Amino acid sequence: MARSTCYNSKLTVFVVGLLLAGGANCADTQAQFYSFDALQLDNGGKDVDISLLEEGVQLPGIYQVDIVINGKIIDAGEIPFHLEKNSVGKPFLQACLTREQVRRYGIKAANYPALFQVSNSLSRECAHISAIPQATESFKFSRRQLLLSIPQVALIPHYSGIAPRETWNDGIPAFLMNYQAGYTQSTYQRGTLSSNNLNLQLEPGVNLGAWRLRNLTTWQKFGSQKGQWQTSYTYAERGLYGIKSHLTLGERFTPSDIFDSIPFRGAMLETDDAMIPYNQREFAPIVQGVAQTQARIEVKQNGYVIYSTTVAPGPFSLAELPATTSGGDLQVTVFESDGRRQIFTVPYNTPAIALRQGFLKYNVMAGQYRPSESEVDRAIIGQATLMYGLPWNLTTYGGAQWAERYQAGQLGMGVSLGNIGALSIDSTLSHGKKWNENAQYGKTWRLRYSKSFESTNTGVALAGYQYSSSGYNSLSDVIDTYHTGNHVFYSGDFKDEQNFYGSWFNGNTHRRKSRVSLTISQPLGRWGGIYLGATRETFWGNLRDQNEFSARYTSPMISGIYWSVSLAQRKWNYPLINISGENKTDRTIDFWISIPLNRNTEHDIHMNYQMQRNSVKQKVQSIGINGYAFDRQLYWDINEQLAKTSYTQSNQDSGNFNLKWNGTYGTLNGGYGYSKWDRHMSAGVEGGVIIHQNGITLGHKLGKTTALIEVPGGSNISVMGGEGVKTDFRGYTTLSYLVPYQDNTIRLDPVTFPRDVSIQKTDVKVIPTEGAVVPAVFSSRVGARAVITLIRLNGKPVPFGAVASIVDQAESINNTGIVGEDGEVYMTGLPTKGKIKVQWGKGLRYNCYSSFYLKNSNEVADIYNFTDVCK
Known part of the structure; x- marks a missing residue:
């Protein structure tokens, strides 16, 4: 062979x-x-x-x-x-x-x-x-x-964008788990008070064939209090590839394309958009912003985290959000590595519904209501929706929701207007009975429009809601009024602003009357990009209108320098907060700029400056420096902040220093910060682990779809596309965030190959199904490389074209090479000491043996070169 x-x-x-040269001589x-x-x-x-x-x-x-x-x-x-x-x-x-x-x-x-x-x-x-x-x-x-x-x-x-169904790979059976552990020590008021906090987050899972089992469990301990465990969700899911659908058993969300999204515990069968080609898919939201340091981005809808990722300093654009798993505005929090937080809202509405002719999309769910507040009753609920593409660019859709005290039905029609965009209109009738109230009937009309102008890359989404009667309620509006004890409107937990206000509205008689929102995103090429978003809401009763507006401009990168400016304004009327009854306005203006101090790709160093004005801290300025080292495995940042508040008119200095190490087996982080009022230190570790048939592999945190990379005998080899992702001592590592049902190319960095490992191809293609752990095996040969000159006992070189093989004591052939002119042969995978068998014909007359010991040979550029007698 x-x-x-x-x-x-x-x-x-x-x-x-x-x-x-050899070929020419032989030809002559x-x-x-x-x-x-x-x-x-x-x-x-x-x-x-x-x-x-x-x-x-x-x-x-x-x-x-x-x-x-x-x-x-x-x-x-x-x-x-x-x-x-x-x-x-x-x-x-x-x-x-x-x-x-x-x-x-x-x-x-x-x-x-x-x-x-x-x-x-x-x-x-x-x-x-x-x-x-x-x-x-x-x-x-x-x-x-x-x-x-x-x-x-x-x-x-x-x-x-979609690979053929026959090429999809469900991956290998495996146990996998993400883990994150952290410790924070804070000292207040010059050492008179202190607290120690511990937290642990575990995301275990099991893959078996097409099935995926997932869980999220957390443990927290504050000071001297007893630690508490909490399970956020547990579910099993699998793809049904023949019908391009997805089956979920457990705790998830319904999609928001027809009704508002509902958290549930039960079973759901739905069309899987990830299996549908791009040109048949629907709109997905894009979250854009600017991170001042290496930051973690967390996106929430309806109080639940739907997406989380880590980004480098600078502008970010998140286009891979799971749009169909929830509905409503996106609450985005940017957790900076120095402890600061940016919080903003991205208005999001599902776009106009317009499907291709003959395309069917459905969703069926039955189970138990799963609210974010533990006091709300767990009612039995169900939902079914259907969308179908008709001729003449029309789409019909409808659905039903039901519970013990609530029923609703919807019918709608969408139309594709070609270059103009897509438009849909629908009406929903509801019947519900809130706690301690009479049954109410209501209806709502909804108009949606969306368009992406390909010539300018402009994205527009416009949605108008008009509730024609005050008796209209959503399923959550009704069920959320049935609390334990039924004498409070909310849980009393004020830590999550969005959950608190949402709970207040759900229990209040002031229901939304209308809502209109508009979002526009426009890339400007070499001039940068702009984003605009606006929302206006009116309510039944005596509540005043509520308005939100945001605008952002991001500059292009010029000589490594880029900057952004943003404006956000929110005008609300919550009586629990605003006792005077006047509309409360929050306004924030933010400017940020980053200047490179070192253009070395492995040791990028940037200086950042930020100025922010808002309603509470009238002026906040910060300046910092951050960068990478050790082949971008180490990230560090130093930040100093000066804040002048409206109520004290005094300066409040604070500072932070943070380190993050992306190692082969996980990520370590630590930090120190101070202010006028406190000092705090933190340390943490996070990563992922996969247990598979060949052992245990530790690495970075795992995404939903992951490749298990195997390079036999190749340790400490870098994987391109992942900072700090290197093979372990056995040649294994992981690479996450693969795109399901599509070609994914995994590449190794040839510069990091060990001197004694020869890898025949540096890239491998995989096509995983969603949630799979798919193997990516690279063919390698371990051992030295050498150019050997083989001379026979008569002083002549071994014949041209002879086959030279490394053999063991049992004459088993490990690898071979073909002898060229003057008896020279190139071979890889050589042991330090061994024997070569040379064969140029049949029979003992046409073979000889040569023994070698590489330590006695010359080595140039990691290739040995020696001459030996073949006996």
Whole structure:
């Protein structure tokens, strides 16, 4: 068998020159043409008849090649090739593709029963592409390409952005868990008071086939209080690929495309948008902002965290939010590494509904109401929705919700207006009975419009709600009034502003009458980008209108400098807060600029300045410096802040220093901060762990879909695209946030390869299903590399074309190479001490043995070079 390898470019030039010289001499003396690739000199095989070289045919074996279908490279890897003969009896090499490979390449194998046949030489089943009418196969050895020409009717349709269904990979069985532990010590009023807080967050999960089991459990301990455990959710889910749907059992949310999103505990079956091509998907929100330091972004809807990620300092744009899992405005919190927080609201409404003709989208849920407040009753609820694309660019949709004290139904129609956008209108009728009130009937009309102007990249979403009667209620409006004791409107927990106000509205008779919102995002190319958002709400009763407005401009990067300015204003009327009855206005103006001090990509250092004015702290200024070190594994930042409040008119200085280390086995962080009133220190650790059939792998926090990378024998190798992501001592690591149902390319950094490891290909493609732990295995060979000159006892070099193999005491062949001119052979994976068997024909007369000890050899650029006698 012949096995290829990848090695130093200087050596490649050397061996190619060596081979060309050898080929020229042989052509002169024997009038024969030798056509084999110098890059394939280091191969893995046995019992090879080198007389094939004289017929212009390459050696059968395993070769590293690109697979090209209809002119497009779709895969690369090691492919076995065996000898076949054509109609005139001339030998040629034919690839042996497996059923799995044919499936991944999107060929309709079931339509061609004769496609797979058993190869006599390999004693295994191989695909014969010629069984497909008008299909051809060609092996371009010099370019190391397997060219397949397949008629389009024999290929599974490949929609934009989505890989063929047959190529999806459910991954391996595994136990996986994210963990995050933190400790904070605070000292107040010059040491007279202190507190120690501990927290632990665990996200365990199990993957088994297409099933995924997930849980989130937290533990917190404040000071001398007893620690408390809390489970946020537990659910099991899986994809139903044949019907492009998703089944969930446990605690989740309903989608918000027709009704408001509902938290539930039960079962839900719905269309899975992630399996739908991009051109058939619906709108998803984009959250944009600016982080002053390396920060964690947390996005909430209806009091629940729906998304969390970590971003580097500077502008960020989050386009991967799970739009269909919840509804309502997005509450975004930016947790800066120095302890500061930015909080802002992104108005979000589901867009106009307009589906393609014949496309069906549905959702069915039954279970128990799961509110964010523990005092609310757990009522039995259900929901069913349906959307269907009709001819003439029309879409019809509707649905129903039900509970013991609530029923609602909706019907609507959407229309695609082509270049103008999409428009939908619907009406909902409701019947509900709140606690201690009579039953109420009501209805609401809703108008939605959305448009993305591709020529300018402008995104517009406009939604207007008009509640035509004061008796209209949503399901949550009714159920949330049934509290334990039924004498309070809210839980009394004021820590979450959005939950508090939402609870007050749910229990209050002042219901929303109308709501209109508008969002516009406009990239300006080399001039930066702007974002505008506005919302206006009116209410039944004596409450005044509530208005929110936000605007932001982000500059382009010029010589590494970028800046942003934003304005946010919120005008509300909450009687519990605003005793005077006048509208309360919060207004914030923010300016931020970042200037690079070092343009080194591995040790980026930036100076940041921020000025903020708002209603409480009239003026806040901060200046800081942050950067990276040690190949961007270490992040650090120092910040000093000066605040002047409206009620004291005195300066309040504060400062912070933070460190974060992204290591191979997880992330460590620590910090120290001070102000006029307190001192605090913090330390934490976070990461992810996967237990699989080959052992335990520790790494960074795991995203929903993850690759388990394996490089046999390759430790401390960096994975491109992940800061601090390196293989462990066994050659394993993880890379998360893969895109499900699509091609994902995982690449290794060749600069970090150990000197004794040869990796044949530095990138691997995977197509995981959602939530999968998909293996990404890189073929490697561990051992030294050497150019060996083999001389026979008569002083002549070993014959050109002979096969040199590393053998053990049992004569088992580990790897082989082909001898070039003057007895030279390039080999990889060599042990420090070993034996080489050289064969150039059949019988004992045509072989010899050579022993080597690398420590006695010269080494240049990690390649040994020595001469030995073959006996």
